[in-house]
Amino acid sequence: MEGLAWPGRTGQAAAPRTPDHCPVPSARSVIPRAAPGSGVVAVGAATQGKVVVQLGRFDTGGPWCLTKITQADHLTLLNRIAAIETMTVQQGFTYSDEPGKDYDLAALPNRDATERLEELEYDDETQISRMRVTGKGRLYGFRRDERFYALCWDPEHEIWPSKLRNT
Secondary structure, three states: OOOOOOOOOOOOOOOOOOOOOOOOOOHHHHOOOOOOOOOOOOOOOOOOOEOEEEOOOOOOOOOOOHHHOOHHHHHHHHHHHHHHOOOEHHHHHHOOOOOEEEEEHHHOOOHHHHHHHHHOOOOOOOEEEEEEOOOOOEEEEEEEOOEEEEEEEEOOOOOOOOOOOOO
């Protein structure tokens, strides 16, 4: 993988990592966006590449924080991510509603979720994506071509509730 530095690969010891030495940039700053008016379609443009799930920009301060996940759901989430990463975008998000689905963000029915996206400065997004992990559990994020930037864990299906019962 071009551009990645792996500690210890060059024979040099990795620098110590502490919160002071490794500030986490805001999620907003690292999710690539298409330039306005560029004609580039950033969301869902590539469909043949394998899905890559990125967890580094997860919202750790909101009501749908990943740190609140149960051990059983955590194991299921990791297995689901591993399975989804074997699929192309077309297989994961285009053929049907499962395992992934894209939504028009303007239609988001949960006001708390809308407010949280505004706090995180994602209110200018037009689409949000989700992966079904358990019966109710969903992983939400933003897709850019093959990359799925995970943002929040919704164990109770509150962010975008189904009109069907028990789903």
